Amino acid sequence: MSLHRILVLMGRDLSICPRSPIILWLFAMPLLITFFFQVVFTNLFDSEPVLGIYTSQESVIADSLIACDGIRVISAEETELAEMVENGAVDAGLILRDSFEDSVRSGARPELQYLISPEGSPAGSAVILLLVLDELRSLENRKTPLEIIVISPDEKQDLPLSERIVPSTVLVVMIICGVFIPAFMLVDEREKGTLAAVLVTPVTTGEALLSKGLLGFCLAMPITVFTLVLNGLSGFDMIALLVCFAVGTAVCNCIGLIYGTVARSAKSLYTMVKSLNIILVAPAMFYIFSGWPGWVAKLFPTYWFMDPAYRVIMHNAHLPDVLGSLAVALATVILLGFVVVFLGRRMQNRLTEA
Amino acid sequence: MISSVIDVRDLHFSYCDVEAVRGITFTVSRGEILGFLGPNGAGKSTTIKVLTGQLSPGSGSVSILGKALARDDPEIQSRIGVCFEEKNLYNNMSARENLKFFAGLFGMKGYNPDALLRRVSLIEKADDRVSGYSKGMRQRLMIARAMVNDPDVLFLDEPTEGLDPVSSRSIRELILEQAQKGTAVLLTTHNMREADELSDRVAFICEGRIHVLDTPDNLKLKYGHRTARVKISEDGTVRQETISLDKSDAGDKLKKLVEHEGLLTIHTEEATLEDIFIRITGRGL
Incomplete structure (x- = not known):
């Protein structure tokens, strides 16, 4: 595993981001989603009573x-x-x-x-x-x-809908970006055949996958924080929240890599994202609609980083209060990492057999 | 000093139940160009994929530069160059960016691609996006990319497929130039003329097996027929006669025809690799 090669791969991906309409769309997404929710649930641009x-x-x-x-x-x-x-x-x-x-x-x-x-308010x-x-x-x-x-x-349940929706908005943005960026970058390279060209250089499959995952992490984290700022959330333990975001983004990146290794084309990736992302963002619904039974949310893998983040934002929880849930999320990252390694090998075979 | 840069012995490879490569054996030496000739599905590209570490060999032994081949081996892969049949360049980057990026993957810091871009006549378009390139320009860039690390072994999969004669010629010149520098080249092609012109040796591969492996001249001598085609004008009509030069009476027949008043043209012909391929494998390309 060479850090230099991983950085070269990431550098290329970062340099082409401004030329990729999909990535540009992901950058614009926090604005659009915030705008949408503000219009629907609150008074847009009203910072004063x-x-x-x-x-x-x-x-x-x-x-x-x-x-x-x-x-x-x-x-x-x-x-x-x-x-x-x-x-x-x-x-x-x-x-x-x-x-x-x-x-x-x-x-x-x-x-x-x-x-x-x-x-x-x-x-x-x-x-x-x-x-x-x-x-x-x-x-x-x-x-x-x-x-x-x-x-x-x-x-x-005492909070108005307009306040309950804000952390959910931030977490939904994190999930979409965290999953979609590595998945899209991987599928795009597979479809164009450039991944095959990269893999006949000293770059290993593991390095290629890790570079996409890290790219997803490096882009999804700032986009999530930007969404947080855009929604005017403040007054909580920022370090604890960033830890929640980091663990959550890592889970999403692993899921994104799984999507990217499984999907055969961009078209099948979009179908996958449309049909499966509802499962990933489902726990957010339990905060928006607080009457739903909370135990059901725990069945979803994303709950284990969404709930700590929600508790930090809305109930001013600190890192020790959410460590248990974050440990489950970290275990999920390790488990998903093994799945990515297995699927990465399968993808390489499919890539060359095509 | 390694005599054989590529050494393949009894290589087998199967895609599920389909055996694509059935026990092939060959070697390629330093500075040698080996042409792999065969129809679609013969096993040429699969062999290249195994040799470049994209596929794990099913059975048999493969060594590149004296080292047993393993998948994802950075040491071997840093010394090979691969030009794919598919034009898999980064189209949203320029030629310069493409080459710099790949040089970075080979750990070449501060790499300047200008000399290579000049060699493939792309220096003037070096900063244009590849998406605006013609097919010939892309292919030249593909070759340049394969040579970015100045490889000891070069794998070229159909490097001139679908190109105009001018582009094909410039690519052939590049390949010869690289071989003269000591690079071992494994070239797959359908184009028999190209193989004849470039290859030091050719291997006829069909249905996963190498049917024959020799120099083009030896193959022509061994399997070809030399003929002379003579056109004669007689009683207001043109007659054509074909004389086999391998027969004992060929000299007398030719002498007789040369002395004929109505002699129009004499052309000697030798067998092409394509004729020999068909004769040996029983099928065309």
Whole structure:
């Protein structure tokens, strides 16, 4: 096994990446997937809380909130506002009826209709609520008339769909890139006959396969981290997460090499990816649809790195908390490594017998 | 000093139940070109695949450069060059990039491919992508790639297949040049003229067996018939006569015809390798 030859092979593959439409597509995929999920599940590009307001007449509170920095205010009709709150177009909705501000000024305690979106950001709605309370205090010139209780969600079923989907998005990107890059590069070389040309040089089959696997690792890792950044995830043990990603990418690379050694052509690889990748990304569905029985997810090999990553991102777990699952994932890498060696030999025979 | 660079003894190889190579034996010396001639499916390419380590020999012994052949042996593979029948170049890279990449696989750091590109007349298109090359240019690059490590043994599988005469000639010149430098060349081809022109010895292979192995001249002497074809004008018509030069009365017959007033042309003909192949194997190419 020569490191020099592996690096030469990887260098060539890296140099042609910008000329390969498939690889370019994989680089663009985090943007596209993030865009898609943001559009579907959240408000695209909304980094600041969004408040929808209905006022039946001129309102001092509404004017003050509109002038506030750090939040965006959308005026809407009452029925329209209810819909916006429901579908997550705004984080919260405020309904100010005719007599509300006069009642507050007169010292009465009128009912405030403040609607929190189930699909919006809890942090956003809390920020907006504080601002509303501040405006009420100004209007009334006395202490806050409401008691605020902030409940920090720590169970995944308590998290809104828009938050549960983000780590799943990152992990799905990792699986697709980690599997597809080595598989595609291998099948492409086999189909064009260039692998046969490489294998009559001092390069061994093992070196050729390892170079494709490492290439997949070196490309899938940054793409995954980029997706993480793109989705604005932060505030967790980054080292633990990178370890989860590294182990997960290694599992995916081995699966990719298995695909690449088994598939006879790019066409059969696409068919394989389309039909089998659903099995690989299946555990992500258990986080999106939290009502599904969790034990079923454990049957999938990708669960053992997806679950640790999910726990680090969503529940701020640390490396010692997830070592057990990662050990299972590492054992999977070793097992899959043996399968790759066996299939690599078979592939070499098929390559020359063709 | 190794006398035989390639030494194959009683080599057998089977694809599942089909025996593609059935006990062939031959040697190739340093600087020698051995032409492997045979029809499709004769076992030529399979033999090359075994000798280049792509397939493991079923039985028999194979040694390259004095070393017993093993699959995935970097030591032997660093000293051989292979030109495939299929044009398996990296089309999205330039000729220069292709050669530099392969030189890197042979551990040649800082390799400059210009001299080799000049030799195959590709220096002016060295930075163009291979996808824009003509068939002849690609084939020349294939040969250059096979020679990038200045190999001791060169395996050429149908190197001029489907090329125009000009491209074929330039490739033949390259092969001869490489052999003159001391490289042992194993050449497979359907083209008998090419084999005749290039090969020091030729092996006729059919159905996995070598039927005969000798120099082209010896084969022609042994199996061929020398003839003279004479055209004579007589009573306003042209008559053609064929005289076997191997017969005892050939001299008298020729003398008589030369003295004939109506003599138009005399052409001597010798048997081609193709004729001999058909005669020996009982089938054409």
